[in-house]
Amino acid sequence: MKRISLVVSFLLLASSAIARDTDTLAITHVTVINVVDGTSKPDMTVIIRGNRIAEIKTSSRKRIKDAEIIDGRGKFLIPGLWDMHVHTNFGDWLPDGKELVLPLFVANGITGVRDMGGDLHLLLDWRDQINAGTTIGPRMVISGPMVDGAPPHFPVSIPVTTAAEGRKAVDDLKQGGADFIKVQSYIPRDAYLAVAGETKKQGITFVGHVPDAIRASEASNAGQKSIEHYTGIFEGCSTIEDELLKGPKGPRRVVETYSEPKCAALISLLAKNQTWQVPTLIWERGQWLIDDLDLSQSPGAQYAAASLRNTTYKKFTDSIMKELDTDPVSYRRQFVAMELQMTLAMHRAGVPLMAGTDTAAGVYVMPGFSLHQELELFVKAGLTPLEALQTATLNPAKFLGRTNDLGTVEKGKLADLVLLDANPLDNISNTQKISAVVLNGRYFSRADLDAILKNVEAVGRTK
Secondary structure, eight states: OHHHHHHHHHHHHHHHHOOOSSSSSEEEEEEEEETTTTOOOEEEEEEEOOOOOOOOEEOSSSOOOOOOOEEEETTTEEEEEEEEOOOBBBBBBBBHHHTTHHHHHHTTTTEEEOOOSOOOHHHHHHHHHHHHHHSOOOOOEOOOOOESSSSSSSSSSEEEESSHHHHHHHHHHHHOOSSSEEEEEEOOOOHHHHHHHHHHHHHHHHHEEOTTTTHHHHHHHHHEEETTTTTTTHTTTTTHHHHHHHHHHHHHHHTTTTTTHHHHHHHHHHHHTTTTEEEEHHHHHHHHTTTSSSSGSSGGGGGGGGGGIIIHHHHHHHHHHHTTSSSOHHHHHHHHHHHHHHHHHHHHOOBBBBBHHHHHHTTOOOOOOOHHHHHHHHHHHHHHHHHHHHHTTTHHHHHHHHTTTTOOOTTTTTTEEEEEEOOOTTTGGGGEEEEEEEEEEEEEEEEHHHHHHHHHHHHHTTT
């Protein structure tokens, strides 16, 4: 009965946070941040009608008729944030995503996610519920099952061994309603190239890992739109790239065989092809230094479900230590530092970047909270706060081809907004000082967001 009552109260929270006496909302006397050029407009009024920004104008004493007024004095308005690499359900590895994952995004100002692998039918159903306002969650762009080799390494995957099976997987996923195709690490070479060709033929994007049988340069030339986790990148920067493709590989071999000229050539190609990079720096740091950091102290750790804390995280940690973190920690620390250096080098060369975290599949990579950590790591790498903010706002809109609707605070765009108590251009950590969230025109006050967090924590104790 306790679990049922908690879920019911959560649904009541959703309806109460969304309901208003009028469909017009006005945020007055607020500073609007332009994430294109970094300029700020103080003392503005942003009027939202339905789910769109209807007007942005200088604030005045003139009464705004039939509008709910939100006082934005001393506050800063930015576009809603996107996490461009998440898993909201992941088979039995990550149950209960609807109750424990989706609402954490909203509570942290993440109004959109790119789901990189999960149960397609369930995800599409969740998206319908979010759109109907019966479930609290962000906008979702969905791949469905990942296309991998046989046997696949992860749940919710489609195993393929031949080119024909690769083409069929693309066709089945597109017909099933997937927004894009994600490839995994163990897909065979012929099947990967067939997937690349079929996605081009059918007009659907493909993204994901650079498979072990493929060079990063080949993936870029094949039209893979985004590369995740820098898979294949450091191999492509190595003097023994051919050996690393055959395995084994790891931070030590990469560190010891790094070639600046090879890396410069690869980065130049990625920039030329505009192959997007989603480095998932927070996931990478946690993976390679899992025995060197106390991840249980990560932001938002208290919202991890009991089953994750007591069972799943231990299983993940044991697997990582056995299969991945076999090099001395000194090499792994050096490799994590090299990933930050790679991020700045890519950015300076014109390779487009997006923020993604691989939540909630990582150990204490908490939904929503981890996106803010990712932005901090972009700044640590050498990006400005504005450039880091763009990786989670403007850049995702560009990647998705949705700059007419998303990515900036402008008239006519969808009302996905975050109201902050401090300027993120002064300090990127200020993205965490959230006063309110507007999601598809629905206003969530700080009290609403705190109630969401309280519900997630309570439900998590029962899981």
